[in-house]
Amino acid sequence: xxxxxxGFGYWPGSNYPDAWGTAYASHMLLDAKEAGYDVPQDRLDDxxxxxxxxxxxRSYNYAEPYMHYVLALSNRxxxxxxxxxxxxxxxxxxxxxxxxxxxxxxxxxKLGDQRYKDELLAPDISSLTEQRRYGYSYYSDRxxxxxxxxxxxxxxxxxxxxxxxxxxxxxxxxxxx
Numbered sequence: 001x002x003x004x005x006x007g008f009g010y011w012p013g014s015n016y017p018d019a020w021g022t023a024y025a026s027h028m029l030l031d032a033k034e035a036g037y038d039v040p041q042d043r044l045d046d047x048x049x050x051x052x053x054x055x056x057x058r059s060y061n062y063a064e065p066y067m068h069y070v071l072a073l074s075n076r077x078x079x080x081x082x083x084x085x086x087x088x089x090x091x092x093x094x095x096x097x098x099x100x101x102x103x104x105x106x107x108x109x110k111l112g113d114q115r116y117k118d119e120l121l122a123p124d125i126s127s128l129t130e131q132r133r134y135g136y137s138y139y140s141d142r143x144x145x146x147x148x149x150x151x152x153x154x155x156x157x158x159x160x161x162x163x164x165x166x167x168x169x170x171x172x173x174x175x176x177x
Contacts, residue, residue, distance in 0.1 A: 001014065006046030007019075007022040008022045019064075020062070020136060022047060023067045023069075025047065027073070064085065065100040068103065068107040069107045075111070077107050082108055083108070086104050089101045095144070096131075096137065096139045099148065110155070121156065123148050123162060124148070125168055149166060149169050
């Protein structure tokens with residue numbers, strides 16, 4: 001579903017890339033490559049280039065933190081912009097803002113800036129809410145916790161400090177089955 005511009009469409013046959021979908025697909029391609037799967041480098045490069053060219057477009061601000069994190073995974077992050085976005089976050093973020101802040105802090109961490117390590121090592125383990133958004137961010141509290149869990153694992157590997165979040169996500173998935 002990769003478009004000619006390098007980004008990924010949300011639906012088969014789409015000609016227009018979706019920012020969140022491109023970040024997600026690129027993230028999965030990076031994970032697949034790291035796991036030893038044969039991922040065409042030119043396709044991955046096209047996707048990452050699309051993210052680089054579109055990461056700070058105002059119309060994609062809902063996906064910008066995730067885009068920055070994926071770019072940081074490939075060592076293409078924009079530290080200055082990430083720091084600027086962190087300064088703009090609410091002092092006590094919740095829900096989608098908490099997810100955005102975690103991803104931005106994680107992006108800096110992947111780029112060598114460890115000032116937020118303590119915050120990254122203490123993910124939110126409060127009860128899940130039923131909060132959802134049906135717009136382009138595809139947000140839900142369950143998705144937030146799963147994305148934070150995955151990010152935590154990518155940063156720190158198996159660490160006991162994340163066991164409570166792992167159990168929370170696991171329980172929430174089994175309750176919905």
